[in-house]
Amino acid sequence: MIHKIRIGLIGYGKTGKAVANVFSSDSRFELCWIARSTVSEGVQTHPDTAVPIFGMERQSFERLFDSYPVDAIVDFSSAKAVHRYGELVRKRGMMLVSAISSYSESDLAYIRSLAQSARVMCSPNITLGINLLMMAANLLRKAAPFADVEIIEQHFKEKPEVSGTALKIAENLGLRKNQVTSLRLGGIVGEHEVIFGFPHQTVRLAHSSIRREAFGAGAAFALSHLSVCGNGFYTFEDLLLRAAYR
Amino acid sequence: MIHKIRIGLIGYGKTGKAVANVFSSDSRFELCWIARSTVSEGVQTHPDTAVPIFGMERQSFERLFDSYPVDAIVDFSSAKAVHRYGELVRKRGMMLVSAISSYSESDLAYIRSLAQSARVMCSPNITLGINLLMMAANLLRKAAPFADVEIIEQHFKEKPEVSGTALKIAENLGLRKNQVTSLRLGGIVGEHEVIFGFPHQTVRLAHSSIRREAFGAGAAFALSHLSVCGNGFYTFEDLLLRAAYR
Amino acid sequence: MIHKIRIGLIGYGKTGKAVANVFSSDSRFELCWIARSTVSEGVQTHPDTAVPIFGMERQSFERLFDSYPVDAIVDFSSAKAVHRYGELVRKRGMMLVSAISSYSESDLAYIRSLAQSARVMCSPNITLGINLLMMAANLLRKAAPFADVEIIEQHFKEKPEVSGTALKIAENLGLRKNQVTSLRLGGIVGEHEVIFGFPHQTVRLAHSSIRREAFGAGAAFALSHLSVCGNGFYTFEDLLLRAAYR
Amino acid sequence: MIHKIRIGLIGYGKTGKAVANVFSSDSRFELCWIARSTVSEGVQTHPDTAVPIFGMERQSFERLFDSYPVDAIVDFSSAKAVHRYGELVRKRGMMLVSAISSYSESDLAYIRSLAQSARVMCSPNITLGINLLMMAANLLRKAAPFADVEIIEQHFKEKPEVSGTALKIAENLGLRKNQVTSLRLGGIVGEHEVIFGFPHQTVRLAHSSIRREAFGAGAAFALSHLSVCGNGFYTFEDLLLRAAYR
Numbered sequence A, B, C, D: 001m002i003h004k005i006r007i008g009l010i011g012y013g014k015t016g017k018a019v020a021n022v023f024s025s026d027s028r029f030e031l032c033w034i035a036r037s038t039v040s041e042g043v044q045t046h047p048d049t050a051v052p053i054f055g056m057e058r059q060s061f062e063r064l065f066d067s068y069p070v071d072a073i074v075d076f077s078s079a080k081a082v083h084r085y086g087e088l089v090r091k092r093g094m095m096l097v098s099a100i101s102s103y104s105e106s107d108l109a110y111i112r113s114l115a116q117s118a119r120v121m122c123s124p125n126i127t128l129g130i131n132l133l134m135m136a137a138n139l140l141r142k143a144a145p146f147a148d149v150e151i152i153e154q155h156f157k158e159k160p161e162v163s164g165t166a167l168k169i170a171e172n173l174g175l176r177k178n179q180v181t182s183l184r185l186g187g188i189v190g191e192h193e194v195i196f197g198f199p200h201q202t203v204r205l206a207h208s209s210i211r212r213e214a215f216g217a218g219a220a221f222a223l224s225h226l227s228v229c230g231n232g233f234y235t236f237e238d239l240l241l242r243a244a245y246r
Helices: A014-024 A061-067 A079-092 A105-114 A128-143 A164-173 A213-226 A236-245 B014-024 B061-067 B079-092 B105-114 B128-143 B164-173 B213-226 B236-245 C014-024 C061-067 C079-092 C105-114 C128-143 C164-173 C213-226 C236-245 D014-024 D061-067 D079-092 D105-114 D128-143 D164-173 D213-226 D236-245
Strands: A005-010 A029-036 A052-055 A072-075 A095-098 A119-122 A148-155 A180-184 A190-198 A201-209 A232-234 B005-010 B029-036 B052-055 B072-075 B095-098 B119-122 B148-155 B180-184 B190-198 B201-209 B232-234 C005-010 C029-036 C052-055 C072-075 C095-098 C119-122 C148-155 C180-184 C190-198 C201-209 C232-234 D005-010 D029-036 D052-055 D072-075 D095-098 D119-122 D148-155 D180-184 D190-198 D201-209 D232-234
Touching: A005 A014, A005 A213, A014 A029, A014 A213, A029 A061, A061 A079, A072 A079, A072 A213, A079 A095, A079 A105, A095 A105, A095 A213, A105 A119, A119 A213, A128 A164, A128 A190, A128 A201, A128 A213, A128 A236, A128 B128, A128 B190, A128 B201, A128 B236, A148 A164, A148 D180, A164 A180, A164 A190, A180 D148, A180 D180, A190 B128, A201 B128, A213 A236, A232 A236, A236 B128, B005 B014, B005 B213, B014 B029, B014 B213, B029 B061, B061 B079, B072 B079, B072 B213, B079 B095, B079 B105, B095 B105, B095 B213, B105 B119, B119 B213, B128 B164, B128 B190, B128 B201, B128 B213, B128 B236, B148 B164, B148 C180, B164 B180, B164 B190, B180 C148, B180 C180, B213 B236, B232 B236, C005 C014, C005 C213, C014 C029, C014 C213, C029 C061, C061 C079, C072 C079, C072 C213, C079 C095, C079 C105, C095 C105, C095 C213, C105 C119, C119 C213, C119 C236, C128 C164, C128 C190, C128 C201, C128 C213, C128 C236, C128 D128, C128 D190, C128 D201, C128 D236, C148 C164, C164 C180, C164 C190, C190 D128, C201 D128, C213 C236, C232 C236, C236 D128, D005 D014, D005 D213, D014 D029, D014 D213, D029 D061, D061 D079, D072 D079, D072 D213, D079 D095, D079 D105, D095 D105, D095 D213, D105 D119, D119 D213, D128 D164, D128 D190, D128 D201, D128 D213, D128 D236, D148 D164, D164 D180, D164 D190, D213 D236, D232 D236
Parallel strands: A005 A029, A005 A072, A029 A052, A072 A095, A095 A119, A119 A232, A148 A180, B005 B029, B005 B072, B029 B052, B072 B095, B095 B119, B119 B232, B148 B180, C005 C029, C005 C072, C029 C052, C072 C095, C095 C119, C119 C232, C148 C180, D005 D029, D005 D072, D029 D052, D072 D095, D095 D119, D119 D232, D148 D180
Antiparallel strands: A148 A190, A190 A201, A201 B201, B148 B190, B190 B201, C148 C190, C190 C201, C201 D201, D148 D190, D190 D201
8 A cells, every 4th residue: 555645735815725736635645634824713624525624823833743744745835834833744754845035045954954854845836847848958958059049928917027937947048138028918827938949940848837725736846756865955956857867 | 170071972863862962961971972863974973063973783882982082971862772881981981870760681781890990870760850759759758757758750642651750750759650640731842750748748859851961961960970980880860869968 | 987887697617617707707797696506495695795596497697687677698508498498588588608519400590580670699619719710810821812721629638529610710711621639738728729831931820719708709799799689690700800809 | 725924023032032933833823934133143943933034224125025025014122123124014004002101202103104094903912911901901091080000011131121011900990100119029020900999898800921022922812803993003002992892
């Protein structure tokens, strides 16, 4: 019998909710509890599964981990949460999957220190498809550095800023910021395209996301691969490359 | 001063002509002569450059190589030509770039034997972009073997058969033939798309070719990388991976 | 002050729910009640708005219309419902927007008879974008009947049959069924593409849907245009052409 | 027996040559002569067909039209040429198809005056596909003026300015110039895409051109439709709408 990976989810905004839905419908995992920043009085539960939801302020993580032991923490909340539960991850050797994009340098240094005695995966974008796109784009860039490259990102009208993911792809490929073009229209969740132009031909790599649940699928992929790694700090791309070349 | 790579081109059909145009306008190369299966009486020349064109039947390759020595043979003719010039490649240690798709098993065994004393690159599709597409698709397939995969190829109306390149991609990815879909319409030179479907997202890899000259750019890429390899037999993907991970 | 259009929604499956969400957040409309085929005991309400939900079996439509008068019926249920409420539409001159695709010839004849004393819009696909795609494709087909045409539709893996919308487009364009190509992959809600191939160029018309709410937006568009028409039977395309050429 | 339309082609740059190739291989037309701005001494001829090529400076158009009478003038040269042959078009009632984009207001007024006694088609972009794209985009804009609209145009690296065709589409649709996005990469001949964004869905109209011969196909389409019109001034879109709604 295969042991299910027991999960504590931190963060329950729009994305956190989508992630909770994915974990609670994937038989490889057991979602044990959810911690969110604010809850009203009384015990709350996840609507489909009755998984309990705790308020981070009111709750000692130590007592939570004692009452509801888990194998892994999945963090979709904000940069400060890791300082509340980090030492417990270190002491108990739990896995940590964090999708926070706003960590400071010192936050990251702290997380790397945890990785000496735990398995930690930390990436600002945890979508499987985006990471596959990045990996393929990096490979093409290295193999054909002479190609013209442009990035187009298209998102819903309400997103004012340039996509952080597109800027990250540009940085990885050694492009200037003005090689990222942004379009905003109704009816688009999120699309990223990297175009390589060669004499007489083009290669286009495109990712299209239709729902936030894609983040949950990415966290599930990360966790299932992290569970067979040794202690250490991994990015999503590290796990993908291990999957590809194992 | 950098030595130009001197080239003898074998094959002068539609693709061979496009390849000749590419080599004669790239300063890294010197196109020294062209050999084609049939020529009418008298000496012919390539229109833009006055490079001489010889008929293979009337011409001993040994005498040709003596009069017009080259560093590399680029072969876009047919499977039998290699048996006419192969021993000269072996003896003189010339580079060979061959884009013939119709070699038999015994042809290929012979070419591999030449590779013991020469640098040989042999691939049925020598387009840079298609090989980049294949390389990226192989990587995604290995990293995410659980994804749904479909291939669409679109070509001009006069192409009756399924694209050999699409079937090759399917074979590399371990797909069934019915996972290749073909469309035929006017106004399309050649497009190949590999679609990876995941929960809530897709990744699309697409190659679009607009002219036969793309084959010449591929041969030029292969030759420039082959020139820094040791003796041996290489596919186009081998050279790309070396370029990517050097 | 502009009068809101008061709506009774019939049908509350997955699509009906999405339609209810659209109408209850669009200030041009007032969703007054929902009728669904089966409800458990007691009064139910739409979660965000407290709009009452009635069971069709237990409920006389006449009493419903008396207690909660509406200007328009929007029907996303099944073919038989119209025979329950049709005479009330006729007598009271209400508008009717129906998106049922399974009407028989005699159902349609009945609905056309209602249109003599009411404004009726009836189309099997009520998505705004799909109808715009169809309208544009019809125009191109008429202007350039000599073009090669192919249709590709891509949907999620669980949809086994060929898209009815794609077959309808093919029928409108006078194409054979084998000019419709279907792909099924995870991560795609619904995509339809009509490709026109000409010598040396192509024109592609593509529709991409990301949520069922698109049906609600279509119903809202239809209703707002129907409200300024005279009595009669309209298709979605009729309303679009009126909008375009008014 | 159907009479072939006899053509005199004015302009023999890159596009003019492509147009000559299209007319000389289409059995509905007979290409009788070509006039270009400069020719060296002696008589020149079109390579595949031996059609004579005259220099405009050395040649009286009157004598040319007497010696080689034609039914139609096709002009791909520059704005000033029409003032040399215009009165002959008027007197002899020839058809005129002009693809000049640099006409001044007074040039256009003069051409409109010719249209009182001749059939004249005058459009800055004479590609069939681009005009179909424009026609469809105009229709969608009128039917759904509330949609978000963006235009992307992609061209080869050597094209510095924003595509005039894209700006024309934007003008027709009532968009601002900053709703046109331009990308420049190797391997692309010319692509224009108009994206309409709606709640929960998008419609994309895309044109892709792979060769200059597309201009010839457009001129042939225009001429074959012009030949069944009465005297007057037509745009390409006028002819398309007549074809669509005849």
